Amino acid sequence: MAITDVTELAEVPTERRALGAGIAGITAGAVFGLYLQAGGTMPTIASLVGSDSLAAGWAVHLLVSVVFAFGFAAAVTGSRLSAFVGSRGGGVVLGTLYGVLLWVVAGGVALPLWLGAVGASAPAIPNLTMESLAGHALYGLVLGGLYPTITRLLTAGWGAFEQPS
Template sequence: MAETETAVRRDRPERSRWVGGAIAGLAAGLAFGLYLQFVVGVLPPREEVVGPETLAYSWTVHLSHSLVFALVYVGVVSFPRVARFADRPATGVVLGAAFGVALWAVATGVAVAFWALANTVWALPIPDLSVASLVGHVLYGVVLGGLYAALRG
């Protein structure tokens, strides 16, 4: 599919949408991970023995999740009514922040609870809707939405 120029905006190949989302997701995951590691102190999880293997594993898992959730974001903002906002930096940041809040609510409020139940881990408060986690997810969303829009623009 070739690029075409219109009076309103330039249509790009679909592939660039996904590649841009992947790049933005990894960058957002890096920002979120640094926040988790150095501000909150939970990457790697405190319960585990901290060593180079644990840190590398934690980062690998974290960035993998960041990439997957970024592709979910791209899928959501690919709908025509939303795409025009996602392609602009200012509104992309707002959409990203909203995505971060939704991700926080689902990931920490639902997914972690099911994971703990499936693994019979009751050490965590279920759900653990902490402010630090919310700030991290919003940071992830803001970087994701802003960078995705910048790469699309």
């Protein structure tokens, strides 16, 4: 069965869509995580769980990345956005917009609130830096590009990318 668009992708069993979102989320989270690590931000992420270790920062970051990927998959699969996310470049556009939304809600508001709640040094709300925007947009771009692609591969293998005759 060739999965050629997300309208068909919405008919893929939920566990395959969830696996596709999880793989895309870990991958996008790893890309964003490297960006965070290069900027020295991983200890701040680790402080969300009372740690300052690099491993804790990565664990928290990747877990949150997967949770947000599930949110993206749920929002675009089976909605009016589904046909667009499956088009060439549509997933990248929607993913990038999702990353910008995460920048505002998660990076700008939730992160400072959480840091304050655990007694860590917290930036003012909203915490909307250009560095954070770049990282969240990068996460969304990778997520939006990979989610439909990986889910197609999990469903139909390489035949999912054959052009209909």
